[in-house]
Amino acid sequence: MTASFTRTRAFRDVVVVIVLVFGVGSVAMLLAHVSPVDGFAALFDGAFGTRGEIAETLVQTTNLLFPALGVALAFRAGLFNIGAEGQLVIGGFAAGWLGAQFPLAGYLAVPMVLLAGVIGGGVWGAIPGVLRARFGANEVISTLMLNVIAVLLTTYLVTGPLQQGNAGASETGPLPKAAQLPDLLSDTRLTWAFVIAIVLAIVLHWVLQRTVFGYELRAAGDAPEAAKRAGIDLGRTALVAMTLSGAIAGLGGATIVAGVLHRFNTGLSPGYGFIAIAVALVGNLEPLWIIVASLGFGILASGAIGMQTEAQVPREVVSLIIGLVIVALAGRRVIATMRST
Amino acid sequence: MRKRFGAVQAVDGVDLELVPGEIHALVGENGAGKSTLAAIAYRAVHPDEGSVASDGVVGLVHQHFKLIDRLCVWENVLLNREPRRGWSIDVAAARTRVRELSARYGLDVDPDARVETLPIGIKQRVELLRELDREPSVLLLDEPTAALAPGEIASFFTTVQDLAKRGTAILVVTHKLAEVIAYSQRVTVMRAGRVVASHLTGETSADQIAREMVGGEVPALAARANTVVAPLLALRGMSAQSGTSVLREASFEVRAGEIVGVAGVEGNGQSALADAIAGVVPFTGEMTFGGEPLRAHETPASRIARGIRVIPQDRRHEALVLSWNVRDNVALGRQRALALAKFDDAAREVIERFDVRPPNPDALAGALSGGNQQKIVVGRTLTSAPKLVVAYQPTRGIDVGAAALVQSRLIEARNAGAGVLLISFELDEIFAVADRILVIANGAFVGEFDRANLDRGRIGALMAGHA
Numbered sequence: 001m002t003a004s005f006t007r008t009r010a011f012r013d014v015v016v017v018i019v020l021v022f023g024v025g026s027v028a029m030l031l032a033h034v035s036p037v038d039g040f041a042a043l044f045d046g047a048f049g050t051r052g053e054i055a056e057t058l059v060q061t062t063n064l065l066f067p068a069l070g071v072a073l074a075f076r077a078g079l080f081n082i083g084a085e086g087q088l089v090i091g092g093f094a095a096g097w098l099g100a101q102f103p104l105a106g107y108l109a110v111p112m113v114l115l116a117g118v119i120g121g122g123v124w125g126a127i128p129g130v131l132r133a134r135f136g137a138n139e140v141i142s143t144l145m146l147n148v149i150a151v152l153l154t155t156y157l158v159t160g161p162l163q164q165g166n167a168g169a170s171e172t173g174p175l176p177k178a179a180q181l182p183d184l185l186s187d188t189r190l191t192w193a194f195v196i197a198i199v200l201a202i203v204l205h206w207v208l209q210r211t212v213f214g215y216e217l218r219a220a221g222d223a224p225e226a227a228k229r230a231g232i233d234l235g236r237t238a239l240v241a242m243t244l245s246g247a248i249a250g251l252g253g254a255t256i257v258a259g260v261l262h263r264f265n266t267g268l269s270p271g272y273g274f275i276a277i278a279v280a281l282v283g284n285l286e287p288l289w290i291i292v293a294s295l296g297f298g299i300l301a302s303g304a305i306g307m308q309t310e311a312q313v314p315r316e317v318v319s320l321i322i323g324l325v326i327v328a329l330a331g332r333r334v335i336a337t338m339r340s341t
Numbered sequence: 342m343r344k345r346f347g348a349v350q351a352v353d354g355v356d357l358e359l360v361p362g363e364i365h366a367l368v369g370e371n372g373a374g375k376s377t378l379a380a381i382a383y384r385a386v387h388p389d390e391g392s393v394a395s396d397g398v399v400g401l402v403h404q405h406f407k408l409i410d411r412l413c414v415w416e417n418v419l420l421n422r423e424p425r426r427g428w429s430i431d432v433a434a435a436r437t438r439v440r441e442l443s444a445r446y447g448l449d450v451d452p453d454a455r456v457e458t459l460p461i462g463i464k465q466r467v468e469l470l471r472e473l474d475r476e477p478s479v480l481l482l483d484e485p486t487a488a489l490a491p492g493e494i495a496s497f498f499t500t501v502q503d504l505a506k507r508g509t510a511i512l513v514v515t516h517k518l519a520e521v522i523a524y525s526q527r528v529t530v531m532r533a534g535r536v537v538a539s540h541l542t543g544e545t546s547a548d549q550i551a552r553e554m555v556g557g558e559v560p561a562l563a564a565r566a567n568t569v570v571a572p573l574l575a576l577r578g579m580s581a582q583s584g585t586s587v588l589r590e591a592s593f594e595v596r597a598g599e600i601v602g603v604a605g606v607e608g609n610g611q612s613a614l615a616d617a618i619a620g621v622v623p624f625t626g627e628m629t630f631g632g633e634p635l636r637a638h639e640t641p642a643s644r645i646a647r648g649i650r651v652i653p654q655d656r657r658h659e660a661l662v663l664s665w666n667v668r669d670n671v672a673l674g675r676q677r678a679l680a681l682a683k684f685d686d687a688a689r690e691v692i693e694r695f696d697v698r699p700p701n702p703d704a705l706a707g708a709l710s711g712g713n714q715q716k717i718v719v720g721r722t723l724t725s726a727p728k729l730v731v732a733y734q735p736t737r738g739i740d741v742g743a744a745a746l747v748q749s750r751l752i753e754a755r756n757a758g759a760g761v762l763l764i765s766f767e768l769d770e771i772f773a774v775a776d777r778i779l780v781i782a783n784g785a786f787v788g789e790f791d792r793a794n795l796d797r798g799r800i801g802a803l804m805a806g807h808a
Contacts (some may be wrong), residue, residue, distance in 0.1 A: 218674065223662040228651055229619060230674035231642030321624050 017282050017325055021300070024324050028317045032071060039313045044305015047299040053306065055188030061298030062190075063269075065197040066252025067276035068294055069204055070245040072285045076141075076208060077241035078221035079225025083128060083143025084249040085273025086150030087121040091250020093154040093172075094120030096257045100164050100173035109178040114254045121250010124150060124244045129242030133235035139242065147273070155266045171265040181259035193255035198291060200248065205287040209308075217241055249273060278326040297322070344377055344389030351377040352388070353534035359510035364501060366521040366542070367514045368555055369531035370740040371711060375514045378531070379481045382512070383478045394395045397478030404484035406468050410457035412448055415439040418471045419537055442470055448500060462493040469500070479510045486520060490606045491768070491801030498524045518547040532556055555741045562773060563749035565755040572617070572632070573760040574649075574729055579626035581617035587784045588613035590626065595729065600751065601762040602775025604768055606804055610784035611764045614656065618762070619651040620644040629686030631728070645674060648728030652718055652735050654764075656711075658720045663707030667697065671721045691720035696746060712743030719747050723754050730754055733739060733764045748774050769801065782806045 021276035025043075026036035047057045067084035074081035093119040098104075119290050124146060131137035155170055164173035181191035189278055208214035219227035220237040228234050252272070257264050283290030343351040352374045359365050369375045371492075380386040383391055383401040408417050415435045416423075424434040437741060439452040448466045450459075455468060465485065472480060482501070486494045502524065505511050515521060517526040521528050522542060530538040530553040536554045551559050575594040581588045588610040595601045605611060617624040620641040628635040630647055644651075653659035661670050670686040672679050679687055688702040694714040706714060719735060732751060736744035756759050765771050771778055772795065780803040788803045790796065 063460045153410060212680060215669070215672075215676050215681070219676075222664055223658070225655075225659045226653075226662055226673065229621060229641055229659055230676070231640065231652065233640065234644065253737055 014282070016328065017296070020325050021296075021321050024321050025317060028320055029311075029313050032313050032317070034311050039307060039317075042124050042311035042313065043113020043303035043307040043318075044299070045303075045310065047303035049306065051185065052188055053302065055185045055190035056301040057295075057298050058194050059189050059298075060301040061294045062194045062197045062258055063252065063272050063280050064276055064297050065201065065258075065291065065294040066255065066302075066303055067249040067273045068279035068283065068290050069197075069201055069287055070121075070248035070252070071276050071280040072283065072287060072290055073204065073208075073217075073248065074125075074241055074245035075285050076221050077217045077237060077279060078224060079129075079132070079238055079241055079245070080140045081125065081128070081143050081242060081245050081337045082140060082277060083125070083146050083150075083246070083273070084276050085269060085271065086143070086147035086258075087124045087246040087249035088253035088269055088273045089147075089154055090124040090253070090270050091117035091121035091148045091247075092253030092257045093157070093264050094250070095254035096172040096175065096261075097157075097162055097164070099175040099179040099258065103176060105176070105178045109176070110181060110258060112250060113175070113179045113258050117250045117252075117257070118247045119250070121253060122247035124250065125246015126239065126243040129239040129246075132242070133239045133339065139238075149264065154264070158264065158266065170267070172263050174263045175258060178257060180262050181255060189260050191255070191259035193259040196255065197252075200251075201287040201291050204248075208287070249276075275322060278322065278329065281329050282325065342378070342388045342393075344380060344381060344386065344388050350534050352381065355391075355534070355536050356530070357512075357529060357536070358405045358544065359388065360527075361478070361508045361510045362505050363527060364505050364511045364513060364525045366525035366528040367512055368518065368521055368528060370516070371738050372740070373531040373554075374534040375531055376483060379483055379512065379514050382479070383481055395479050398475050399479045399481065400472030400475055400477030401481040402465070402468050402472055402483065402485055404487055406464050408456050408464060408467060411455065413453050413455050414459075414467050414470075415452040417456055417467055417472055418442070418452075420471070422474065438474070439470065442474055446470070446473060447501060447503065452484060457673055461488045461606070462490075462497075464681045465489065465497065468658060473504075477509065479512070480504065481512045481514070484516070485513065486515070486517065486749075487766075489606050490805035491797075492805040492807070494520065518550055521550065522547050530554055530755075542765075551741070559741055560745040563752040563805065564747060564754075565752055565776075566693035568758065570596040570598045570757060573597045573628075573775065574762070575629045577629075579624050579628050581613045581616065581622055581624040583616040583622045583642060585614045585628045586610055586616075588617065589784045591786055593779055593789070595762050597728070597760045598755060598758050599776040600755045600763055600774055601713035602771035602778045603762065603764040603781050604778050604800055604804060605764075605766070605769050605781035607766045609781050609804075611733065611766075611781060613784070614781075615651060615654065615731055615764055618644070618729075618731050619653075620649075620650065648726070649731070650674070650722045650725060650727040650729070651731040652722050652733060654733040654737070655720050656714050661714060664705070666703050666705055667692065667709075667717060668702035670717055671702075674721065675725050687721070687724070690724055691717060694724065695720035710740075712733060715739050715747060716743060719750060723750055727759055729752070729760045729762070731762045734766060734772060735763070735795040736765075736767070744770075768797070772797075780804055 029036045047054060048054055067088050071081060095113045098116040099113045127146060128139045128142040132139050132141050138321040158172055159168060159170055173251050180191055184190045184192055184194055208218060216232045217237055220233055220234055224234055232280035256268050261268060274295060279293045280290055283293035300318050300322065307313045308315040342352055342355045355378060367375050377386065381388050383399055384393060410665060418439050419435050424431040424438065434450045443450050448470055450463055450466050456464060486497060489497060501511060525542045528540050528542050528550060529536055530550060532554060572594065576591050576593055579591045603611060614624045620639050623637045630649065657663060668684050670685045671688040671691050686703060691697065692700045697713050697716045722730060735747050751761055763771060763775055776792050778790045779786050780800055782804055784808055790800060
């Protein structure tokens with residue numbers, strides 16, 4: 001199976017997703033004895049009702065956008081990197097530990113912290129890349145396992161050998177002010193991370209479409225046999241793509257630490273790295289479409305709280321919707337793959 | 342009968358009648374609708390219009406064998422029709438049934454041999470036996486000789502003629518006109534989904550059938566100019582393996598300004614040869630190019646850099662990215678040398694010189710016909726000024742016009758001083774194009790012939806493995 005099978009007509013998928021979101025959501029709300037009109041009104045009100053809620057929606061968008069871009073890059077190279085969660089956690093840990101351990105000051109503090117996230121995530125992505133390039137190890141298995149290792153390793157480190165905060169607390173010490181990402185909207189959690197993510201998506205789009213590197217990466221993903229015979233080194237491409245993919249997810253983890261939490265906490269991700277796979281697929285693995293997809297998922301994630309408090313619809317309805325979107329898209333692609341082989 | 346697939350009218354108002362005791366040949370170019378018609382007759386495909394009527398069972402032998410390699414012969418022959426004894430299979434009865442079947446039709450085969458250990462000719466017997474066990478009154482043969490050596494072809498048709506004498510109606514779908522003339526009683530020619538001619542074979546000729554297939558004169562090949570040959574590629578005791586394809590101790594030369602044809606039946610080491618030269622698999626022994634030794638573990642990229650370009654056998658998987666447009670496909674293999682700015686110029690050059698249709702660099706490669714896809718692959722290879730071209734089945738499954746263009750361009754590349762190694766399973770193609778012919782069988786080179794003194798019978802015997 002190659003990534004070309006996972007890319008289909010974006011427009012059709014978007015329609016499918018929108019129908020699913022509203023259809024499944026309506027059914028679930030009716031089961032909870034709530035009018036779907038009220039339910040969705042509450043959801044959108046929760047996502048856009050106030051300045052703070054808009055900011056929170058964009059925070060969720062940002063947190064999904066980074067790992068989704070990382071996932072998309074790997075998928076475009078034909079690599080099913082489902083380890084964005086682990087890469088994000090390691091990146092966040094590297095950023096948090098460095099930021100709290102060394103009293104960074106001045107303009108370099110934020111870049112250093114973000115760079116730590118890039119390196120941490122990059123290393124965590126390079127491991128399955130090397131395993132694949134050198135030994136042909138299936139990256140699905142290795143990245144999945146590395147997710148678990150990442151969570152357990154960082155938990156062990158912050159509570160054990162690299163403990164900085166209170167004994168037993170599953171977090172690093174706080175980041176000094178200089179190492180925190182500046183706010184984009186004052187008195188909200190929205191920082192310049194949002195802008196970085198959008199710029200990154202545009203850069204990634206350009207790299208994929210307008211550079212020889214992107215051309216070779218897409219060739220390796222879309223037709224590996226033809227790419228190999230055209231002189232493209234598949235092993236090297238896999239290693240580079242996995243490293244970059246992990247680095248992008250790691251940067252996302254670092255922005256959560258430096259922008260939202262101001263410290264690394266083992267609970268920093270409620271599964272961003274997994275939802276990111278769905279976001280990347282809904283965005284048809286196109287970086288610019290993924291911005292739109294992230295916004296959609298961001299609305300669902302941040303509106304869920306408002307929906308629960310205002311319309312008494314359990315917020316699990318949103319998890320249900322997201323889950324069914326993933327199942328539907330994955331199912332469609334499995335069917336497409338079976339037909340084409 | 343009519344059948345449409347999407348925008349393509351595959352079969353358009355065809356009537357076909359098969360008579361017991363007659364071998365009926367169905368010919369036409371790729372995409373003419375022959376295989377669709379056979380599938381409709383087999384009732385594997387429903388026609389949009391029209392109907393199929395037959396007395397008794399219809400059997401079909403596929404071009405690509407549909408056998409389970411890891412099972413033995415009787416298991417394949419009787420699959421889903423195994424004689425049973427209670428809950429279990431009556432193995433003794435099954436063996437006896439297969440033995441009787443092979444004796445009745447003179448198709449000698451060991452019922453207990455595992456299919457994967459059998460040579461291709463015997464596999465075809467197994468395939469045939471499986472259909473014969475159902476006692477078909479109509480037997481459809483789809484390109485049955487594609488994988489057979491000339492000698493095997495003769496004995497295969499002896500069996501088929503014998504079946505016809507027993508009263509079976511036989512339809513042979515083929516593109517080999519020599520076989521049509523030699524073995525059929527009636528021939529139907531299809532073009533673009535329609536029947537354009539139907540003859541008693543005795544009343545027509547191969548030339549006439551060819552013209553009817555193409556819908557005009559068969560295009561002539563480019564003239565071969567006198568060239569000065571100079572040493573280019575030399576193999577000494579080179580061995581390699583690619584998948585199941587094995588090449589042993591190959592020693593020969595390809596010189597600049599000549600076309601060397603490698604004649605052989607599919608599966609005799611050709612893939613290993615092509616992949617070793619392409620740098621896709623390592624080799625042992627010695628290979629030199631332009632006097633310099635090629636390293637055993639060199640990558641395809643460095644072979645390309647030396648001026649060695651390979652046209653792979655499987656254009657859909659090994660050569661093209663079907664989901665991409667023509668422009669990006671033309672650049673594949675030269676993406677670094679060209680850089681993105683020159684992709685468009687390169688694409689337009691190939692489209693123009695190789696008559697790619699539609700002449701649109703933005704067209705998706707996957708939407709093009711096989712012939713036009715192959716023009717892209719051959720075009721991008723030959724316009725990159727290669728020193729050596731390895732063309733592996735460059736005209737497989739493409740129409741006569743496109744095949745003639747590809748062959749002509751290979752001759753022109755030779756005239757311009759490139760060395761060409763043409764690996765083909767079609768002896769006619771090699772005879773038409775090559776300056777020298779090497780024969781490959783069982784992974785070894787077993788004979789060499791000059792264009793001036795070709796011996797078709799001898800080459801056929803060597804291809805079949807008779808020294």
